[in-house]
Structure formats: C-alpha cells, structure tokens
Amino acid sequence: MTVIPFQQVLDAHRDAVWRVCVAVAGRDEAEDAFQxxxxxxxxxxxxxxxGANVRAWLLTIAHRKAIDVHRGRARRPIVTDRLPEAAAxxxxxxxxxxxxxxxxxxxxxxxxxxxxxxGDLRPVEVAEVLGISDDAVRRRIADGLKNLRLEVQPA
Amino acid sequence: MSRxxxxxxxxxxDLLARLAARAxxxxxxxVAYARVDSPLGPLVAAVTPAGLVRLAYEDFNGGLDVxxxxxxxxISPRVLExxxxxxxxxxxxxxxxxxxxxxxxxxxxxxxxxxxxxxxxEATAAIPFGETRSYRxxxxxxxxxxxxxxxxxxxxxNPIPIVVPCHRVLRTGGGLGGYTxxxxxxxxxxxxxxxxx
Numbered sequence: 001m002t003v004i005p006f007q008q009v010l011d012a013h014r015d016a017v018w019r020v021c022v023a024v025a026g027r028d029e030a031e032d033a034f035q036x037x038x039x040x041x042x043x044x045x046x047x048x049x050x051g052a053n054v055r056a057w058l059l060t061i062a063h064r065k066a067i068d069v070h071r072g073r074a075r076r077p078i079v080t081d082r083l084p085e086a087a088a089x090x091x092x093x094x095x096x097x098x099x100x101x102x103x104x105x106x107x108x109x110x111x112x113x114x115x116x117x118x119g120d121l122r123p124v125e126v127a128e129v130l131g132i133s134d135d136a137v138r139r140r141i142a143d144g145l146k147n148l149r150l151e152v153q154p155a
Numbered sequence: 156m157s158r159x160x161x162x163x164x165x166x167x168x169d170l171l172a173r174l175a176a177r178a179x180x181x182x183x184x185x186v187a188y189a190r191v192d193s194p195l196g197p198l199v200a201a202v203t204p205a206g207l208v209r210l211a212y213e214d215f216n217g218g219l220d221v222x223x224x225x226x227x228x229x230i231s232p233r234v235l236e237x238x239x240x241x242x243x244x245x246x247x248x249x250x251x252x253x254x255x256x257x258x259x260x261x262x263x264x265x266x267x268x269x270x271x272x273x274x275x276x277e278a279t280a281a282i283p284f285g286e287t288r289s290y291r292x293x294x295x296x297x298x299x300x301x302x303x304x305x306x307x308x309x310x311x312x313n314p315i316p317i318v319v320p321c322h323r324v325l326r327t328g329g330g331l332g333g334y335t336x337x338x339x340x341x342x343x344x345x346x347x348x349x350x351x352x
Contacts, residue, residue, distance in 0.1 A: 005227035005234035007188075008220075010171075018166040027162075031170055038174050042183045046232055099162055117159040145159070 006045055010038065013055055016119050017062045023099045023118035024066035024110075033066035040065065053128070059119040060129045063111060070103075101148055109144030112137050175237035185231035188223060189238040191245050194252050195317075195340050200241045201226055206262030207244055210315045212336035229267060248317070254347060257284035259318045272309035274298060279310065282323045285348045289327040311335055317344065 021033040040061050048057065102113055108130075115126045116137075127137045178184040186208070188201040199222045201209040208230065211222045227234050238245075243261060250256035268276050278296035282288050288296075294306040310321040316335055322344040326332045334341035345351040 002224065003227040003232045005223045006232055007223065007234055007236050010235070014166060014171070019161045019163075022162040022164075027164075031167070034166060034170060035174055035177060039178060039181060039183060042178055042233055042235075098159060102159070113159065118161045120161065148159070 006042060009041075009045070009054060009058075013058050014038075016055065017058055019118040019120075020059055020062040020114055021066045023102060023114045024063060025070040026100070026103065029069050030066070033062065033069040036065040036069065037062040053125065055119075056121060056125045056129050059115055059121060062119075063115060063129070098148065102144070105144050105147055109140045109147065112140035113144040113148075116141055172237075172239065175235045176239065178233075178235060179237070179240065183233060184235055184237065184240075185233040186226050187235055187237035187240040188226065189236060189241040189245070190219065191241065191248060193248060195336070195343060198248075199223070200244055200248075202240055202244070203230065203264050203266065205264040205266070207315055207318060208264040208266055210244075210317055212316070212340070215336045244318075251317070252347065257348075261318065263315060263318065265314075265319075267314040268309065268312070271297060271299065271302065271305055272312065275306050275309035276313060276315075276319050276321075279313075279321055279324060280319045282320055284320075285350060287323045287325050287345075287350060290324055290332065291327060293324050307332070320344075323348075323350075 017037055018030065018034055021030040021037065025033045037058070041058055048054070099118070102110055105113065111130055112126055115121045115129055116123065121129065123137045123141070124134055127134045130137065132140075175184065175187065179187065182204075184204075186201050186203055188199060188209075190213070191198040191200045195212065197213040199209065199211040199213050199216070199219055200207065201222075209222070209226060213219055213222065216222050223234060244259075247256060247259050247261060251259070263280065265273050265276055274297035275293055278293050279288075281296070282293075290303040290306045290310075291300055293310075294300050294302045297306065299305075306324075310324055311333060313319055313321045313335055316322070322334060322341045324332065331338055331341055331345075342351055
C-alpha cells in the first residue's frame with residue numbers, strides 16, 4: 001500500500017479548497033476557513049480509508065468549515081471607534097461578485113452550486129457529498145442558476 | 156449566464172506557511188521537510204518533533220518525491236513541506252560546509268534505525284570532527300566487535316549522513332570504504348575535516 005504524503009494532497013487540492021472557501025465564506029473570511037479545513041483534514045488523514053474520494057472528502061470539510069466561519073463572523077459585532085468620514089475607496093476588481101449573490105441563495109442551492117462550480121466536482125460527486133440523488137443535485141443547480149439570473153439581471 | 160466561473164485568485168502565498176506553523180503548534184505535523192542546498196548537491200532534510208530524522212542526498216535517493224513518500228510510509232502520512240522548521244539545521248550545515256562549525260547542535264531522531272544498526276549509528280555519532288574509526292572499532296563500540304559487516308550495512312543505510320558522521324568510518328588499514336551517496340562525497344567531507352588533503 002502506498003502512503004500518500006499529506007503535502008501531495010495539499011498540492012493537488014489546495015486551489016479547489018480555496019475556491020470553495022472564497023465562494024462560501026467570502027474573500028475576507030476565506031483564510032480562516034482554509035486553515036480550519038486543512039487542520040481538520042490533517043487530523044483525520046491517517047484514518048482516511050484507502051480508495052476514498054479525497055477531493056470530495058476535502059470539499060465536504062471545506063464547505064462545512066466555510067459555513068461555520070461565515071456564520072461565526074456574522075454573529076460577532078463589528079467594533080469600530082469612529083465612523084468613516086468619506087466613502088471607502090472602491091474595492092479592487094474582483095471576479096467573485098457573483099459569489100456574493102450565490103451566498104444569498106437558499107442553502108441547498110448554494111451548496112450544490114458552490115461544490116459544482118467552485119469545487120469543480122461532477123454532479124455525481126456533489127450528490128455523494130450532500131447525500132442526495134444525482135437528479136436532486138441537477139435540480140438544485142438549475143434552480144440556483146435561475147435564481148441568480150433573476151437577481152443579477154432583474155426582469 | 157448559464158455557467159458560473161469559479162473565483163480564480165489563488166490563495167495568498169504566506170497562507171501555506173502559516174498553515175504549517177499552526178499544524179505544528181497543534182501537534183498535527185509529524186514530519187516537516189525541506190530542500191537544502193549543499194556543495195554535495197541538493198539534500199532533503201526532515202524533522203519530527205523529536206529531532207532531525209532524515210538527511211538524504213536527493214539525487215542518490217531517487218529524488219524528492221521518493222524520499223518524502225518513504226518518510227510517509229515509515230513514520231507518518233502527516234508530512235508537510237515546512238522550510239521554516241528546518242532553518243536551524245540549514246544554518247548549521249551551511250556553517251559546517253564553510254568550515255565554521257565542527258559539531259552539530261541539533262537533536263537527532265534515530266527512529267528509522269533499529270536494533271544493532273541503531274547502536275552502530277549511536278556509536279558513530281560519538282566520533283569527533285576530524286577523527287576516524289575503523290568498521291571494527293565502531294562495531295566494538297556498539298557491543299559486537301565481530302559484526303563488521305553488519306556495521307557496514309548499518310552505516311550504508313544511515314538515514315542522517317553528515318550529521319551522524321558515517322564518513323568518519325574507514326576500512327582498517329586506511330581504505331575509504333563505501334559511502335551512501337558515492338565515495339567522492341566521503342572524500343569531500345573528509346577534506347572539509349582535514350583528514351584528507
């Protein structure tokens with residue numbers, strides 16, 4: 001049996017994990033979610049069964065951790081000693097504006113869309129991660145995309 | 156819009172370094188490794204929480220991946236590249252190769268050697284800079300003066316060459332004997348230590 005060093009797992013999947021963290025938690029909280037994901041994975045790694053779908057396993061953790069981080073942050077009050085006097089400078093150009101909209105989707109649709117398009121899992125793998133049928137995944141993705149289109153380009 | 160593009164900016168460069176540091180803090184990093192350049196060619200150095208566990212001549216041991224996979228199989232799969240954790244040994248090796256250091260002050264983890272082989276390496280670790288011993292003398296120090304062949308095998312499989320100075324063990328009568336990594340490396344090390352001119 002070959003034992004795959006954890007570093008090789010990290011190298012192979014860190015970009016997908018990062019994308020899911022950004023998509024679910026937002027750019028500012030993605031770093032915490034990313035760290036928590038890999039620490040949790042490292043803790044469990046020696047017990048991971050042979051032949052496991054490592055990518056799906058990691059993205060399951062990433063999705064859960066990113067939701068935790070995002071929720072935890074949302075509950076905490078923002079401490080500030082003064083109000084800004086002028087409008088903040090515009091944010092640098094980002095490619096994830098749409099992901100802000102994804103975060104507002106109902107949780108089922110959000111999860112399916114995030115794992116499919118940020119994690120690049122196949123629908124059958126998304127189904128495995130979420131514990132639902134392949135058809136249900138396709139339905140959630142279709143509904144989610146429809147909702148996004150309504151939000152982004154109101155009719 | 157029928158296709159949603161993934162967020163594409165890569166993770167920040169320092170995030171992975173911070174991840175390795177936190178993994179170590181939380182006791183989750185069983186083996187940390189890094190490449191170390193040396194006048195003898197690239198080395199792969201690895202530490203466990205107990206100390207330096209491996210120093211491999213990269214070219215002679217099948218390359219970085221092979222060395223790291225071997226560590227994962229023999230010690231633990233919780234292996235990360237974490238150069239910051241090898242800073243101390245890297246600095247000491249640099250000083251040694253620049254002839255500014257004649258002993259290594261790093262804890263050594265001989266986990267990869269067992270039984271008599273481990274005793275041979277412990278006896279070898281006690282040979283001072285610039286001195287040499289014969290295979291028989293090392294075997295004697297390890298408790299069995301007749302086991303010179305076993306001593307040779309244990310030294311050939313030394314997981315931590317240079318720091319556990321198997322290059323200081325020579326044939327009776329002064330022949331160099333073999334060396335993990337090729338005998339020219341042994342000559343270079345003995346020259347650094349002033350044993351060979």
